Amino acid sequence: MQQIILDTETTGLEVKEGHRVIEIGCVELVNRRLTGRVFHKKLNPERAIDESALKIHGLSNEDLSNQPRFVDIANEFKAFIEGAELIIHNAPFDVGFLDYEFCLLDTSWGGIRACCLGIVDTLVLARRHHPGQRNSLDALCKRYGIDNSQRDLHGALLDAELLCEVYLAMTREQTSIFRNTDSNTQTQLGIEKYRPVAAGRSALKVIQASNEEKSAHEECLTASEKVSGSICLWRSQ
Missing domain, CATH: 1.20.5 (Single alpha-helices involved in coiled-coils or other helix-helix interfaces)
Known part of the structure; x- marks a missing residue:
């Protein structure tokens, strides 16, 4: 079973105001184990970033001016998530923005649901597990004992990694899957890759x-x- 844990950062909070995706971060699980495959892109949104959004993720227009546009990475992104189940926290937000990006390319692309097997909203899961409590990503990390000390600002790849731990903890009580505590979050994904069983074993x-x-x-x-x-x-x- 292939699952992709996905997160985005955007220029603002309202897609209906024409805000765009500026960062996509994904990590892959197969049979609930990390494979080490990631998809991480920062994007030039070709529009101004709201000051309120800048305070959340810290990505400025200057930072993104030399990054590719969504149209430049759309095929690669679609290929990465195609046929997988997507795991997203507060899924309507991210799905709405990604659907808008695909729509801007061409209506023949369809929405993100046309690319994937299905979508699991971990915010909905968290509310079922912990009714009446705070269920933000930070709150869930604290509840499950997951180290989010690196999360001074939101970042799509870091948040996808943390969400991966939260999801496994909520659904299988597996609260620690990352062994490497290096501050470079990319290195946290190079763990426990599949090793095929030797022939004739x-x-x-x-x-x-x-x-x-x-x-x-x-x-x-x-x-x-x-x-x-x-x-x-x-x-x-």
């Missing part, structure tokens, strides 16, 4: 339970039956 050794272990297991089942007042499911198989 011998079958895994099967270790049978000892008589003592079997006896202890039976005692646990008996105790469970006394508490529940019914036959244990394991004995009914």
Whole structure:
């Protein structure tokens, strides 16, 4: 199963006011494990950045003047997410902006949902897990014990990395998948890449339970039956 954790930064908060995407960050999971593949682009939005947005991500028009436009990276981006399930925090925001970018290219591109398998909104998941509580990315990092000390400003790739940890923690109670604590967030992705099983490898050794272990297991089942007042499911198989 391929999943892409995705985040964007924009020139402002309202896509209906013509604001644009200025940064896209993605990390890839396959079967809930990081592959090391990332997609990270900063973009020239060809319009002014709101002062309020600048305070959030710190990216100025001067910083982005020599960066590619969305049209220049659209095919590469589409290929990266195609056929994958997207994991996004507050998905309507990012999806709205990306749909607008695709629309500006050509209506034949369709929206981002035409490129991917589906979209999971981690804000919706967080509200189900933690109703009535703050569920911002920072709040979730604190709740799950995830180190977000590098997050002085928002950044699409860093936020995608943090969201990856949050998502796995919420859905599998796996609260720490990054081993490398280097301040360079790119190096945090070079972990646990897949290693194919060697051809002709011998079958895994099967270790049978000892008589003592079997006896202890039976005692646990008996105790469970006394508490529940019914036959244990394991004995009914």
